[in-house]
Ligand SMILES: [Zn+2]
């Protein structure tokens with residue numbers, strides 16, 4: 001299960017309703033911030049999420065709308081005397097900008113909280129046991145951008161009718177079977193395969209920040225339960241989208257539909273359009289599309 005809280009859903013210019021980009025993903029007791037636009041610390045407070053157990057930031061890229069909230073957040077965490085180290089994951093160029101930004105404010109290596117920097121390269125970012133995060137490169141102007149795949153494994157559950165039919169009593173023997181180990185009941189061997197149902201419950205969430213194209217990204221997004229991706233422009237402004245290295249709502253929806261995505265969530269919204277126009281362009285192609293608003297909370 002993944003719980004998403006959209007903390008900021010604007011493009012590079014914020015509006016009265018939309019803050020700069022940030023997304024909080026919570027899973028198995030862990031909290032991960034994806035991007036940290038200006039004002040994210042206040043969005044964390046306003047959403048009710050707060051600052052506790054916040055120790056990991058994934059950065060899609062180093063454009064200022066996605067990273068300027070880091071110094072303010074760190075300043076506040078320092079005042080709260082949070083001792084947890086913060087790990088920031090990003091491409092090498094992204095981390096270079098963040099390191100220079102923090103050094104410019106506080107001196108090299110002297111941020112208000114302990115910070116570790118972990119450079120991304122395609123593949124696994126972390127294995128948290130109950131879920132994994134992988135990253136993959138995304139093309140967006142001259143940045144070294146990354147997208148992220150959050151995945152929780154499908155699990156096989158004991159089938160109570162089969163347990164009853166085979167006379168497996170309640171208690172530790174069932175635990176053995178659930179753990180995949182064979183047992184013996186009244187002299188009869190029972191194999192886990194006899195009582196376990198098909199895999200179920202696995203979830204796949206893909207988060208892609210700014211992107212100039214979806215070419216080459218299909219294998220990372222295929223069959224996702226949810227895709228969060230930018231849609232800064234509408235199709236009528238496709239040439240402008242090209243020039244600025246962004247997607248249109250139609251491109252994002254076509255990409256999601258072609259890759260069997262369960263639900264599409266569009267973000268990085270430009271103030272030049274009405275929400276209804278953006279949503280209409282996407283739902284014409286993929287009915288199960290929505291537009292993220294600040295403080296939206298979505299669980300998959
Ligand atoms: Zn952006």
Ligand SMILES: [Zn+2]
Pocket residue numbers: 061063140210
């Ligand atoms: Zn950007």
